[in-house]
Amino acid sequence: MLHITDSLESLLADTADFFVRQANDAIQNSGKFTVALSGGSSPKLLYTLLASDRYSDKVKWEHVYFFFGDERFVPSNDPQSNYRMARETLFDPLLITNDKVFPVNTTVSPAESALLYEQAIKNHLGVAGKFDLILLGLGDNSHTASLFPHTAVLHEKQSLVKEVFVQEVNQYRITLTAPLINDAKTIAFLVYGKGKADAVHHILKDPFNPEEYPAQLIQPISGSVHWFLDKDAASRVA
Numbered sequence: 001m002l003h004i005t006d007s008l009e010s011l012l013a014d015t016a017d018f019f020v021r022q023a024n025d026a027i028q029n030s031g032k033f034t035v036a037l038s039g040g041s042s043p044k045l046l047y048t049l050l051a052s053d054r055y056s057d058k059v060k061w062e063h064v065y066f067f068f069g070d071e072r073f074v075p076s077n078d079p080q081s082n083y084r085m086a087r088e089t090l091f092d093p094l095l096i097t098n099d100k101v102f103p104v105n106t107t108v109s110p111a112e113s114a115l116l117y118e119q120a121i122k123n124h125l126g127v128a129g130k131f132d133l134i135l136l137g138l139g140d141n142s143h144t145a146s147l148f149p150h151t152a153v154l155h156e157k158q159s160l161v162k163e164v165f166v167q168e169v170n171q172y173r174i175t176l177t178a179p180l181i182n183d184a185k186t187i188a189f190l191v192y193g194k195g196k197a198d199a200v201h202h203i204l205k206d207p208f209n210p211e212e213y214p215a216q217l218i219q220p221i222s223g224s225v226h227w228f229l230d231k232d233a234a235s236r237v238a
């Protein structure tokens with residue numbers, strides 16, 4: 001489903017409202033809400049809005065469990081760390097306690113880190129459990145989470161979490177794999193700005209070619225996928 005807005009301000013408000021609805025529904029139905037956060041630059045404004053006075057009391061945050069869709073393999077206090085960004089914009093302002101947050105361990109080897117993260121997810125979700133919500137972004141090169149073009153992880157069918165060395169950023173990443181993301185109850189992309197218009201077009205309109213356009217792999221099994229776009233990002237699809 002496409003949600004297209006005229007301004008960035010209304011896009012962020014729509015996405016925050018959506019997050020609040022998903023959280024409250026899950027908490028009402030099962031007593032908890034398990035979300036995987038996206039990283040990079042785009043979600044900073046969303047997290048800041050969710051932590052603001054306008055939204056902070058709309059969710060019972062003590063029932064929310066936070067995972068990460070992907071992580072850069074850097075120390076947790078590195079400016080590139082997705083965990084650090086979420087801590088500064090969301091966890092610290094909302095006084096989220098550490099037992100509700102599941103950062104990727106970047107102090108062990110990348111392969112071990114991926115195995116540990118997969119185990120942490122399995123322990124939390126249980127045998128047939130699913131993420132209530134996975135938030136995703138979209139890179140200019142059509143990557144999502146850390147599913148980058150022409151990387152082996154695009155073909156992963158068994159593991160739920162995998163390490164990948166991404167040549168174009170010269171860095172290891174830890175990422176949820178497409179099969180795990182596609183098993184979520186709800187997936188929401190937040191994408192804005194003119195710089196993303198071509199990538200959005202590739203994912204939503206071009207023939208299936210996930211080697212070039214990895215976010216095309218995101219096709220939920222029984223859940224739903226929502227695209228929150230501003231008019232600039234949507235300019236080649238709307």
Ligand SMILES: O=C1O[C@H](COP(=O)(O)O)[C@@H](O)[C@H](O)[C@H]1O
Pocket residue numbers: 038039040041042043069070071072082136137138139140143144145146
């Ligand atoms: O490297 C990453 O990039 C994507 C897109 O980020 P953005 O900065 O273009 O918004 C992001 O979704 C992913 O979590 C992050 O690690």
